[in-house]
Amino acid sequence: MTEKPTEQTIETEVLIIGGGVTGAGIMRDLSLRGIQTLLIDKKDLCAGASGGNHGLLHSGSRYVFSDLHSAIECRRESTILKHIAPQCIEETGGLFVAVAGDDPEFAENFGSKCEPAGIECTPISTSKARELEPLLSDRLFKAYRVPDATVDPFHLALLNVAHAEMVNGSSFRPHTEILSFICKNGKIEAAICRDNRTQSTITVRAGQYVNAGGAWAMDIAHMANCKDVNLLYSKGTLLVSHDRLTTHVVNRLRPPGDGDILVPGGTVSVLGTTSLRVDDLTTVKPTVAEIDINVREGTAMIPALATARYIRAFSGVRPLLQSADNADDREVTRGFALLDHSSQNLSNFCTITGGKLTTYRLMAEKTSDLIAERMHNSKPCQTHTTSLPDEESCRWTEPGASPKYWYRANDPEDMILCECEMVPQSAIDEIITDAPGAEDEMNLEAIALRSRAGKGPCQGSFCGIRITSHLYDRGHYHDKTGLIHMRDFFNERFKGMRTIIWGQQAAQMELAEALHCGLLGLNNLEDD
Amino acid sequence: MAEPTIPTINFKEKAEELLPQGASFESCLTCGLCSSGCPASGIENMDPRKFIRMAMLGMDEELSSSKWIWACTQCKRCQHVCPMSIDISQLVFLARSNWPQEKKPAGIVRSCQLIQSTDSTSAMGLPPEDFVFVVNDVLEEVRELQPKFKNLEAPMDKKGAHFFVNQNSREPMSEPDEMVPLWKIFDIVGADWTYSSKAWAAENFCMFSGNEKAWFEVIRKRVDAVNKLGCEVWLNTECGHSYYTMWNGINRFGMEVDFKLESLVTYYARWIREGKLPVNSDWNRKNIKFTVQDPCMIVRKAYGDSIAEDMRFVTKALVGEENFIDMQPNRSANYCCGGGGGFLQAGMTEHRRTYGKRKFDQIAATGAAYVLTPCHNCHSQMEDIGHHYGGSYGVVHFWTLICLSLGVLGENERTYLGPDLLECI
Amino acid sequence: MIEEARHFTAELAVIGSGLAGFAASIFALNRNIKTAQIGNTGAIAYTTGYLDLLGSLAPDYAASIEDPWQGLELLRSSYPEHPLCRIPQTDIHTAFEQFTGFLGECGISYSSPGKTNARVLTPAGTLKPTLCMPATMQIGTTAFSRQEPCVIIDFKGLKGFSSSQIAANLKDQWPELRNTTIEFPDMSLGEIYPEVMARALEVPETREKLAKILVGAAGETKIIGLPAILGMHSPDLVRKEMEQLTGLEIFEIPTMPPSVPGIRLREMFEQLFPQKGITLIPQQKVDKLKIEQDGARLFLSDSFGPITVDAKSVILATGRFLSGGLEASIDGITEPLLNLPVTQPGSREEWYREKYTDRRGHEINKAGIEVDASFRPLDNNGAPYSNNLFAAGVILAHQDWIRGRCGAGVAIATAYKAVEEVEKYLS
């Protein structure tokens, strides 16, 4: 913490800006072609939409009405991902259900719409649907089965990065924000970055520069004076229930609207989403109104959502490529755009944005094709056939994985530090030393991102304390920094709780605040 | 033949069925009060909070086959201290019932089988005729050798008696003289009581073995026997779980009975209050110290603190107020001894003693020379951990001390008295 | 099956067994009011044992205040609705004295309420202001203020309590502070809980074993700090004996839940109240409460069946969300027993501020029920709900005990006031 800001220059073949799934995917794709990269993110992996989405591995059926092209893309890509990254995917299957009040014609047409997209879609009786998912409303009138699945984006991004690091020593730097580019003679010469931890400046010199900044892609393009990226922003808000309510992904069979998908995520369920135009990316967060809409709408499909215990809410931003002036942002194409910026007189810069988690691999492939071509590298893309490796230190994001591991190891000395998600001490230790982005001063947030710690009902309020103590014991902290990190972690977790604190969660929150503020005085850390 | 496998339970689903009103596992704050106060914490690396979280995290396979469920005595202390009143023992019962018979701890299964094997419902398999024989045999001997009790009665199958008295099999089976103090007490207070040749036994390991059907069968036999004799009160003698299994079973299986279930302890208290049992503590000249073990089966899990108060009243009357030292924690908050839930029969000796360490510490902290308890399991377990951890206390039944105080304790009825107590006679 | 319904009568029924409930019973005892108390485990199970009167002041609850009595004066002018402002200071003082006096008689001695707040240690290595503390924790505070050499000792297997953390955070303010880790006798493997250690220390032999280890760990230092494990029901005795055995001065630091001090208090009350003639029904919730002109009837049930309690008067001390005295739903905050009106922010959007550790605290924490000058809850018309219903503790509106560091203060002072009013009512 006391380090003085220093200057540093890093050289790399390709600089990738943005540690979402797209950036991570490009990093891996290029490494498999023998190209060395540096991936940076102003925060950490999955700090953007990749960490704020529904986790639905689309079969494509959701898009059969609005966007046949995307639907087909999703069908193809989801099939590939199920093969190359099964460890990140749960093949839950999906249901589309219409409830009283929904448009019967729309519901009736669904099956025939899936056909041209090549999506397997089976009509089932409503009683069958309720047998599969007992919590479904009894006001169902139409139901279909589709091959939807769920995907853990954190695990996916971590594995992509870990694989790239393993293959050719490409590297990832968290907390490294791009501030500006130095351009000369139709080329970017260097990228000026800031280490957000130490505030030091880092100059990165690369042959090629990739902007995988997601919703921030327009801002980043502007830094290189590129005016050809025009984005609108659509914010989506989701809530996480304490329990997993369904085994399948459940979609409302109607034109896309608020609160109409419930996606299981390991041990929880995620309800969403809303869709709201926003102008400012810095103030994105869930609002009470959005939460209420999601719950109200979701309840029509699954009545238990009205009384479920929620433990978290979050928002993500979809970048929408500005073209048609659509009334509903959900109708805007979910396709992606790859811009080579040749029209902006730059020959070593490109931007990839839009798309979906489901199509991240394809987005990475197209981008890498462009880069490889520019670098005269003729190796073809391998990511559609090469499986992602099982890197040990990346496995902790999967819900239920750490308790399983811990239970099997049966080591009484390996104490559970996060009791909700049952994350043992050994997992924390492994993450600190080996996980992608591990650094000297890894804080609680970074550990939580790489594990399930803090994701259970107590939302980190107990385990934050226990992990911090453990880190002091390990000699990771020697001064107040540990407390500051702990407070920041609680503040960060709270952002996701603020709008859903009622019922049991109000009790949990009161206990948390009594501990953190009443006892430990974390609200007064600076006062002493 | 292939090893039988343990089927997997969907705990979350079951939990929802089990607990429709409130107290759902979902409301757990993961605060750990349950684990902190559970003597089974740490055994097999498990504890109640972990059990709930694993259930919530869908680790059904692991939980379904965890051996820990045989180390949790279903004592419900976790629920007692939980701010959300979450009851783990119900899930544990579920898990137990799910184990194939062959895999369950053989001792518990065998005890349950034996209970079913005769009309006695005795876990030691003592048939009705043997029971009748032993009772009469002992009775004759007492009448002969103890002139004071030459008219002592031990009525058998007496229709219309007020009390239907049950008996733990351990007495008729291995220490028959221990029945005598009880008879003497009935004699002194002039109770109208009877044994039954059928369904006389108290113990019920079928509940612990997770065999709901067998549990029901045993209870049915016992209910029938009481009804047949037309008794008003089914009187549970000094045996903790027999009361609970009967009382809880009747409610659980929705059985209609028109007699009352009572524990002998409450009658001791009543008879002392009414002057029918003129006990006093004058004999305790050396101020020997006593403490009391509250069996969770009749205190926390059934009557609550009222019966614990009765036990203390009786104890103080017997040993002198100043010679009674309460264990901490006590009454409804007491720790299970670690012999319950079939633990004593389960063959998991090391785990059982680990569990019992808390009880041992509790007893040791009182510094008492004797523990009084109206429960056979507690009795055996406390003796065992006492030996194991090097304690110097003894364990006695209430009936022994009552007769000692009344000066009517026969020669053969002093098995559990140490030299210090023997001197007081 | 034939069951006997159980029925109790009392002059006063106290609902809730948090600090407010227990305090109310003690004050009622002191006034010879026949009392029945019902309540299950709530927030008290998590407390530190520190009894705060007032530690920080609105609006920004910044640095801790030194003189809580003067703080109360300031509060009175800036925030007169605060429950603590509705009770004379002398009464608050008496309430604390009676409460800590009772605890002391029962084997948990406390420092008596003084003129100023003490700065006491927390398990994170921060300091917090409090008025009274258990005697077992006192030496830590004096050693700190005198800057005496001291070793904080933690235990292998005890999670969430790190002596390195405490030392690292206090080293600037307490250069003579060191730390070390030891193993608890006979508990070297795996996780251990403070509760288990505390109970083990009730046994003389364990004390002797631990004493030997502590002497080694202390080295030349004469004062040592331990997590709060010095016995469960006789902490004063355990500490005294440990000091004799080691020749050291020993103090405790509270741990994070599940911790000992709260259980200590609860078990002590549960132990002693029945002996003192209070009808205590522990670990049960009142399901229904019927208040009538001349009395109230409480309905509850335990595993054995239904229980009713008839009382002439009732004190509602059911706490907040954690204890179940208030309930928050997606639509708003309610009081579940009588559906009393709850003063609360206009919408859920206003319950919490954006930032968790916002200095001003969260509005939801000031929600609660309204009472009149006699601490009788008000109905929808602003009139007392009934003449024989009173309320005490943190269920009351217009206080943020967490940020104000006035949890015990609100509980004890309002309980005192409510019992005083009960007595008036009864006579």
Ligand SMILES: Cc1cc2nc3c(=O)[nH]c(=O)nc-3n(C[C@H](O)[C@H](O)[C@H](O)COP(=O)(O)OP(=O)(O)OC[C@H]3O[C@@H](n4cnc5c(N)ncnc54)[C@H](O)[C@@H]3O)c2cc1C
């Ligand atoms: C509410 C919502 C729900 C969704 N649900 C699904 C779904 O169920 N299934 C699906 O397939 N897709 C879904 N999506 C889409 C999917 O999440 C995104 O398409 C995908 O995550 C985009 O990944 P990305 O890497 O392109 O962008 P991002 O994940 O947004 O990554 C961009 C990164 O760039 C970093 N960055 C920004 N500025 C800078 C800078 N100056 N310097 C350095 N780094 C910078 C950010 O920190 C961020 O980490 C959803 C999207 C939203 C918003």
Ligand SMILES: Cc1cc2nc3c(=O)[nH]c(=O)nc-3n(C[C@H](O)[C@H](O)[C@H](O)COP(=O)(O)OP(=O)(O)OC[C@H]3O[C@@H](n4cnc5c(N)ncnc54)[C@H](O)[C@@H]3O)c2cc1C
């Ligand atoms: C982690 C933590 C640390 C704390 N640390 C401190 C500290 O250092 N210093 C300090 O002064 N204070 C501290 N406190 C606060 C203190 O313990 C009390 O919370 C506070 O004083 C409020 O007391 P209360 O009695 O009003 O409410 P509570 O303590 O909440 O008690 C309410 C009681 O009512 C019961 N109840 C609710 N509904 C019913 C019903 N229907 N029937 C019967 N009973 C019912 C509950 O079960 C509970 O027992 C802490 C609290 C917590 C949670």
Ligand code: SF4
């Ligand atoms: S005591 Fe209750 S709330 Fe706390 S962890 Fe155990 S079950 Fe959960």
Ligand code: SF4
């Ligand atoms: S029932 Fe008893 S043994 Fe079982 S988990 Fe609860 S406290 Fe532990």
Ligand code: SF4
């Ligand atoms: S043996 Fe005794 S203490 Fe142990 S479970 Fe039975 S009744 Fe409870």
